Amino acid sequence: xxxxxxxxxxxxxxxxxxxxxxxxxxxxxxxxxxxxxxxxxxxxxxxxxxxxxxxxxxxxxxxxxxxxxxxxxxxxxxxxxxxxxxxxxxxxxxxxxxxxxxxxxxxxxxxxxxxxxxxxxxxxxxxxxxxxxxxxxxxxxxxxxxxxxxxxxxxxxxxxxxxxxxxxxxxxxxxxxxxxxxxxxxxxxxxxx
Amino acid sequence: xxxxxxxxxxxxxxxxxxxxxxxxxxxxxxxxxxxxxxxxxxxxxxxxxxxxxxxxxxxxxxxxxxxxxxxxxxxxxxxxxxxxxxxxxxxxxxxxxxxxxxxxxxxxxxxxxxxxxxxxxxxxxxxxxxxxxxxxxxxxxxxxxxxxxxxxxxxxxxxxxxxxxxxxxxxxxxxxxxxxxxxxxxxxxxxxx
Numbered sequence: 001x002x003x004x005x006x007x008x009x010x011x012x013x014x015x016x017x018x019x020x021x022x023x024x025x026x027x028x029x030x031x032x033x034x035x036x037x038x039x040x041x042x043x044x045x046x047x048x049x050x051x052x053x054x055x056x057x058x059x060x061x062x063x064x065x066x067x068x069x070x071x072x073x074x075x076x077x078x079x080x081x082x083x084x085x086x087x088x089x090x091x092x093x094x095x096x097x098x099x100x101x102x103x104x105x106x107x108x109x110x111x112x113x114x115x116x117x118x119x120x121x122x123x124x125x126x127x128x129x130x131x132x133x134x135x136x137x138x139x140x141x142x143x144x145x146x147x148x149x150x151x152x153x154x155x156x157x158x159x160x161x162x163x164x165x166x167x168x169x170x171x172x173x174x175x176x177x178x179x180x181x182x183x184x185x186x187x188x189x190x191x192x193x
Numbered sequence: 194x195x196x197x198x199x200x201x202x203x204x205x206x207x208x209x210x211x212x213x214x215x216x217x218x219x220x221x222x223x224x225x226x227x228x229x230x231x232x233x234x235x236x237x238x239x240x241x242x243x244x245x246x247x248x249x250x251x252x253x254x255x256x257x258x259x260x261x262x263x264x265x266x267x268x269x270x271x272x273x274x275x276x277x278x279x280x281x282x283x284x285x286x287x288x289x290x291x292x293x294x295x296x297x298x299x300x301x302x303x304x305x306x307x308x309x310x311x312x313x314x315x316x317x318x319x320x321x322x323x324x325x326x327x328x329x330x331x332x333x334x335x336x337x338x339x340x341x342x343x344x345x346x347x348x349x350x351x352x353x354x355x356x357x358x359x360x361x362x363x364x365x366x367x368x369x370x371x372x373x374x375x376x377x378x379x380x381x382x383x384x385x386x
Contacts, residue, residue: 002335002336002337003292003333003334003335003336004333004334004336004339005294005331005332005333006332006333006334006339006342006343006344007332008236008237008328008329008330008331008332009235009237009329010237010307010309010329010332010344011231012209012211012229012230012231012239013209013263013307013344013346013349013351014209014346014351014353014364015209015230015231016205016206016207016208016209018205032371035230035231035232036205036230037205037208037228037229037230037240037242038204038205038208038228038242039228039240039242039317039319039322039324040242040319040320040321040322040324041244041321041322042202042320042321043201043320044201044202044203045319045320046205047230047232047240047324049230049231049232049233051234070206073368076368076369076374077369077374077375077377077378078375078378079374079375080369080370080371080372080373080374080375080376081374081375081378081379082375083371083372083375084372084375084376084379085379085382090382099196101198114203114206116203122317124232124315124317126232126233126238126326127233127235127236127238128233128234128235129232129233129234131232131233131240133319135201136201136202136203137201138198138201139198139199139200139201139203140196140197140198140199141196141197141199142195142196143195143196143197144195146197146199147358149199150199150357150358151199151203151206151355152358153206153207153355153358153360153362156206158206158207159368160207160353160364160368161371162344162346163371164343165340165343165345165346166370166371166372166373167346167367167368167369167370167371168367168368168369168370168371168374169346169364169365169366169367169368170364170365170366170368171207171353171362171363171364171365172362172363172364172365172366173362173363173365174360174361174362175266175269175352175353175360175361175362175363176269176270176273176360176361177273177359177360177361178225178273178276178354178356178359178360178361179273179276179277179359180273180359181269181270181272181273181274181361182270182271182272182273182274182275182276182277183273183277184270185270185271185274186274186277186278189278189283
């Protein structure tokens, strides 16, 4: 296999796509967010990476809250629109119908199959970005997207993002059971031992 | 739409799947990792979330380095195996053929279409997990997985993971252009203004 060095500004393949919800100066705002991850198991903490200049970062600092909303692929045009215009110059509060749960400053998107409400617990100021860590204090799922009470990715039909080619993708076929697909090899090793 | 509260231990839909490479006490080790994200744009920093008790966390602390390897879906059995056995009790150094780049303690997997070498820049000790932030100091791609010099997710065929249903997935169809799909709405608004 021919291996090429492709530099250092390399991204995750692929990123999930979410809409990060905030209130900024009392107005609902959303931005598409692909830089996020669960960071702690117990309590359930999630981190979100936001360029420090973004309007959204201001809202999180103002209120100490944010929401993480998982859009389905049929919302791709509205999701992308939210990334093309800044809340500093454009009122995005009407793009999605919203509701509120436990936190009064974490707007949740009615059309999204899964929405998380987060309370800020840590802020890491990195050179160009803020890494905000929030505790998930509640989550709201569209009943039609659940299977046995759990979010079902086939029903949610979420979006993925690759950079720097800047393309959205959907989730494809199931590829195996996690903590399961490799069990045969564990058994073989035990049998040999 | 009927909305149900599904608690607070909710995950990202979906997580990317990588193999986190380390040297622990001089031995190559890999664990599957779905909790990761780019966290800073410039310099290029990536964060990885590891349960503190994991053998891998020890290796990162020991050497201040780690690798992030993106396996293609045909490696699912070997990837999953690495999550079923701990490097503390099982030598996983022979599971994959490895090579080294700039860092001598960040093992890279020959069979993976994309491998990143990272030097630890920050460690955040969270309640149950460590959040290690590394600077990407080099990356290595299989030439066959590039299109115009960039990683092509269709050629890489990476894995995704959903929790707590614990299933792997592949990437499906393209769903639109990022920073593009919503451009029509921006134009309509400008035309109206």
